[in-house]
Amino acid sequence: MTRLLSSSGTVSPYKLHEAENDNMQYRKIEKTGDVLSVLGYGAMRLPTKNGRTDEKRATEQIRYAIDQGVNFIDTAIAYMNEPLVGRILGDGYREKVKLATKIPPWKVNKPEELETICNVQLENFKTDHIDYYMLHGLTHPGWKKMKEFNALKFLDQIKAEGKIKNAGFSFHGDKDLFKEIVDAYDWDFCLIQYNYLDEENQAGREGLEYAAAKGMGVFIMEPFRGGNLTKKIPQEVQEIWDQAPVKRTPAEWALRWVLNHPGVTCVLSGMNEEEHIKENLRIADEALPNSLTDEELELVGKVRDKYRELMKIGCTGCRYCMPCPAGVDIARCFESYDSMHIFGDKMQNKILYAIGLGVFHEGEIAYASKCRKCGKCETHCPQELPIMDLLDDVSGEMEGVITKVLPPVFKLYLAIDRFMIGRKTSKTEG
Ligand code: SF4
Ligand code: SF4
Structure with missing residues (x-):
């Protein structure tokens, strides 16, 4: 059953016109009205073959996810695959998704280059607009440079020209900087690193709730902390997971924990294995906000504590x-x-x-x-x-x-x- 999380945090059945099936949960960004699948496809870690991206397999994987209801695809010029993502979204797939990409502050030498890079990106994708456009990976120096280069005015300009639909930023700084950036502009959305081990790191839960309270879309990256929370699980951690009455993989616990937050719009997962895509799609259909029980949250807390104990x-x-x-x-x-x-x-x-x-x-x-x-x-x-x-x-x-x-x-x-x-x-x- 396709479901939509409303602004009041309640969940109701919802049919999305574009979705060909209804095995997906959607959440709405109050500020923009966009309705997005809770699982977004991160194109940072596409499958490889002989050291290069395996275009055929990547195409099959991404199109399969879209056919199953995913309607948000995220990449970046820094991932060096925008033209490839553009090709994958051929054959009518571009119209089925919201496309996100990022402009890297570290590549920009002077203000005029912001526009040049944006135009290159439109060319890369062979599209006339980017739906979700971000200043990439802001920390103190990147934010300072973007302010000096009048990047916020530039975002206004390209939005007015129709080159982008929504303006946002991805983030790796601290909480104070996060709030400063959120307050500095009329952002539509942000993308933050968030998982049960990073609840207090970077923007953290506080930042997530701060942005969500302003009606911004909050997108999550690194729900598995670069795969660390899902592979090579330490024995001591696995023993805690094994105590759960409901058996779930560490990946399912990690994804369900993020999706449990009503302020989260969409979780980006850099998927490149067919079985992981299928597992994530199933979880994205089932994991409703506030659906984890107190006992389950306590269990995740125990795992977090164990990881912290294991940290040197x-x-x-x-x-x-x-x-x-x-x-x-x-x-x-x-x-x-x-x-x-x-x-x-x-x-x-x-x-x-x-x-x-x-x-x-x-x-x-x-x-x-x-x-x-x-x-x-x-x-x-x-x-x-x-x-x-x-x-x-x-x-x-x-x-x-x-x-x-x-x-x-x-x-x-x-x-x-x-x-x-x-x-x-x-x-x-x-
Ligand atoms: S002691 Fe601390 S603040 Fe000083 S240089 Fe080293 S890391 Fe930086
Ligand atoms: S806990 Fe870590 S980040 Fe916080 S002040 Fe100490 S060294 Fe710095």
Whole structure:
């Protein structure tokens, strides 16, 4: 049965014209009136074959999800697959979905390039409009740059021109910054990282509720924390899941926990396995808001506590220690380090550390090794963590060849890309 969550938080049967079947739950954004499937397709991790995206399989997977009622597809210029997503949405699929993409602040050198990049994106998708358009991955430096470049006026302009329908932002900063950004513009929506382990991190539950109270659509990324909450489950955690009277996979618990929040509009999952798509579709039909019992929420809480116990550092991600005058992103350094120790995938976590803190951090390296031992951060940490010593541990284990090689390679790629954008901008101006 297709269901729609109304603004009052109640749920009623609902038939969506575009959906060919009714095995999906939909939620409505009060501000825009759009009705979206609670499961959105994240195109960040499409299936690969011989090191390249497997276009045939990706096409089949995404079109299958759309046929089953998914009507929201999210990508980004940084995922380097906008033309591919455009092709996947051929054969009439574009009209069945709301298309979302993002403009990366770190790629923009001057205000005029905002428009050039947006036009390139429209060309990439072979579409005349983007339904949900975001400033990508805002943190303090990205937000500062976007304000300096008058990006908010630019959003007004492209909205008035019909190039985009809804303006939003994706976010990786702290709660205070989140509220500042929410209050700075008449946003239609936001995209935040949220899962039961990150309830207090980044925008967190507080940010989610703050944005939802303003009628904004709240989209969720990383419901499985990059897959960490669903694979290589520590024995101690599995034993807690096994206590549940209703047997569910860790993925189902994680997704149901996010969908339990009435303020959540749509959860993006970067799906690339057929069985995961089917499982997520089933959960998206069944997991109604406020449907988890107190006992079930308690169980998820126990799992969260166990993960925290297993963390080597135990940083809660509150970010009270930030900003660091030397540019260290202390909370993310500790998050990567703890992830590596809990979930065990050393190479994946080292790459994520190098990319997250060495490339997509507004061009600034934010590695642990940048600490200059001024001691300022330690006076602000409510957990009283010996931050300086812990950062030594982080740099010792996380840094090396990968952190040295990846940023310059990526920067070269970005420089070439910026050069191409600059040429396009000059031609347009000429
Ligand atoms: S001690 Fe290191 S991490 Fe802490 S504020 Fe100073 S430079 Fe930054
Ligand atoms: S190191 Fe301390 S202050 Fe900084 S984010 Fe972690 S818990 Fe919060």
